[in-house]
Amino acid sequence: xxxxxxxxxxxxxxxxxxxxxxxxxxxxxxxxxxxxxxxxxxxxxxxxxxxxxxxxxxxxxxxxxxxxxxxxxxxxxxxxxxxxxxxxxxxxxxxxxxxxxxxxxxxxxxxxxxxxxxxxxxxxxxxxxxxxxxxxxxxxxxxxxxxxxxxxxxxxxxxxxxxxxxxxxxxxxxxxxxxxxxxxxxxxxxxxxxxxxxxxxxxxxxxxxxxxxxxxxxxxxxxxxxxxxxxxxxxxxxxxxxxxxxxxxxxxxxxxxxxxxxxxxxxxxxxxxxxxxxxxxxxxxxxxxxxxxxxxxxxxxxxxxxxxxxx
Ligand SMILES: C[S@@+](CC[C@H](N)C(=O)[O-])C[C@H]1O[C@@H](n2cnc3c(N)ncnc32)[C@H](O)[C@@H]1O
Numbered sequence: 001x002x003x004x005x006x007x008x009x010x011x012x013x014x015x016x017x018x019x020x021x022x023x024x025x026x027x028x029x030x031x032x033x034x035x036x037x038x039x040x041x042x043x044x045x046x047x048x049x050x051x052x053x054x055x056x057x058x059x060x061x062x063x064x065x066x067x068x069x070x071x072x073x074x075x076x077x078x079x080x081x082x083x084x085x086x087x088x089x090x091x092x093x094x095x096x097x098x099x100x101x102x103x104x105x106x107x108x109x110x111x112x113x114x115x116x117x118x119x120x121x122x123x124x125x126x127x128x129x130x131x132x133x134x135x136x137x138x139x140x141x142x143x144x145x146x147x148x149x150x151x152x153x154x155x156x157x158x159x160x161x162x163x164x165x166x167x168x169x170x171x172x173x174x175x176x177x178x179x180x181x182x183x184x185x186x187x188x189x190x191x192x193x194x195x196x197x198x199x200x201x202x203x204x205x206x207x208x209x210x211x212x213x214x215x216x217x218x219x220x221x222x223x224x225x226x227x228x229x230x231x232x233x234x235x236x237x238x239x240x241x242x243x244x245x246x247x248x249x250x251x252x253x254x255x256x257x258x259x260x261x262x263x264x265x266x267x268x269x270x271x272x273x274x275x276x277x278x279x280x281x282x283x284x285x286x287x288x289x290x291x292x293x294x295x296x297x298x299x300x301x302x303x304x305x306x307x308x309x310x311x
Contacts (some may be wrong), residue, residue, distance in 0.1 A: 015108055015136055017227040018161045022081070022109035024225055025197045030082040030115055032198045033156070040088050040123075046199070046266045047156075049257035049284070050299055054155065054185065057249075057303060058089060061151050061181045062096055071099040074149040076177055078137050079158030080105030083116025083130065089151070090129050101129040106140035137162070141173035148179035148306070156299065157196045159186045159237075160229050164213065167240055175244035175306060182304040184241070185253065186232040190296035192258060196229060199266060234294045237302050245306040252288045252297025256280045 012020070022029055035044030043051045065073065073093050077086040086105040093101050107113050113132045120127040133140065137158065144152075154174055162170055174182055187194060195203050195217045206217040208229065215229040238250050257280055262269060287293040294300065 014161070014163050014228040017225075019108045019110070021197050021225045021227045022107075023111040024219075024223060026111040027115065028198050028202065029112070030084070032202075033081060034084045040084065040091060046258060046263070047254065047298065049261075050185075050253040053251075053253050054085075054183065054301065055088070057183055057301075058085075058151070058153070059092060061183075062089070062093055062098075065150055065180070066096045066098065070150070071097070072102075073098045073100070073151070074102045074147070074179075075104075075151045076141070076144055076149040076153070077103075077105040078141055078152065078154040078174065078177075080107050080116060080132065080153075081109075081112045081156075083112075083119055083132055085153055085155055086116070086130050086132075087119060087123065087127055089153075090127050091123075094129075103130040104140075104144075105130065105132045106135050106137070107132075108134070108136055110134045137170055138166075138173050141170075141177045144177035145173075148177055150180040152178040152182045154182070154184045156185055157187060157229075159184065160196070160231065161227060162230070163228055164230055171240040171244060175241065175304065178245075178304065178306045180306060181248075182241075182245070182306065183301065184237070184304070185299045185301045186237055187229075188252065188295050188297050188300045189231040189233045191231065191298045196227075197225070201266065232300060234300045237300050241302055241304050245304045247302060248305045249301065249303040250289070250294075251301050252294040252299075253301050254284070254298035255287055255293055255296060256283050258298045 033045055035042050045051065075089050080086055083105050086103050090101055090103050105116055113134045116132040120130045152174060193200060193208065195206050202220055204218040204220050206215065208215050213228050213230040214226060216226045218224050234250055238247055241247060261267060261277065261280060
């Protein structure tokens with residue numbers, strides 16, 4: 001069985017393991033995360049319900065800024081992966097009439113940054129407002145301390161891959177880099193099993209050791225990858241950010257869709273039944289903040305507002 005070079009050689013750090021894991025899957029991660037075809041606003045992945053929920057909040061933040069008269073926008077995406085979220089933000093910001101847009105994404109995986117740069121270059125007309133760099137999250141965020149961003153994103157597995165000892169420092173840097181809204185999501189402690197870098201169907205087998213926060217995956221292509229993966233409870237995520245600003249929202253994303261929505265790509269096919277799908281849509285907001293359900297969502301979303309008094 002082939003094993004990735006850096007996991008074979010003893011001295012791997014959590015950061016190099018995460019980089020290796022995402023470098024190994026490359027384009028496959030993008031298809032998993034963004035759906036087949038990966039069109040910016042398709043929202044066709046298995047997390048499309050969660051993606052739409054996140055997008056609504058991003059869109060509301062952008063509209064709020066424009067409505068208040070802002071024409072300049074600065075946005076940062078920490079752990080941007082293939083750049084899809086940042087490029088969406090730029091396209092939408094242009095459409096809303098922002099005249100100057102500064103967008104930066106960074107990620108520890110060079111393969112993810114290559115994908116993001118390629119997408120920014122090949123999107124019709126190019127997206128020169130967006131820059132992408134390879135770096136660790138704290139280094140990337142520290143560069144924005146002096147001129148903080150209107151909107152900072154840290155979405156999906158980024159925080160999950162950091163060692164617990166780094167959580168407080170990274171939360172502080174995320175907050176410092178934010179002048180307006182920070183949107184963070186993390187995979188929750190009661191979510192369905194995931195291998196993060198691709199769909200579970202791409203794994204021959206995998207094991208998540210929750211005591212050691214380690215995920216070991218044998219991919220079907222023969223590769224073996226191991227990396228740190230810590231799952232969050234909603235209260236744990238909230239406590240990381242509670243002193244950094246106003247926690248405007250704490251909500252479970254996708255309690256029902258990932259588990260139950262009939263889709264031949266990942267759930268058992270069922271007879272397409274609009275009533276069933278409509279019921280899932282109605283159920284989500286009823287239970288998304290309920291303490292008995294929130295930790296069973298696929299992801300927990302936290303919206304932190306900076307510069308707002310009264311926690
Ligand atoms: C599940 S992906 C999410 C990517 C992107 N945010 C999205 O929503 O598509 C997790 C990302 O976190 C990145 N990552 C993990 N540890 C990191 C670190 N210490 N610094 C920066 N990026 C990191 C990985 O390389 C990967 O691209």
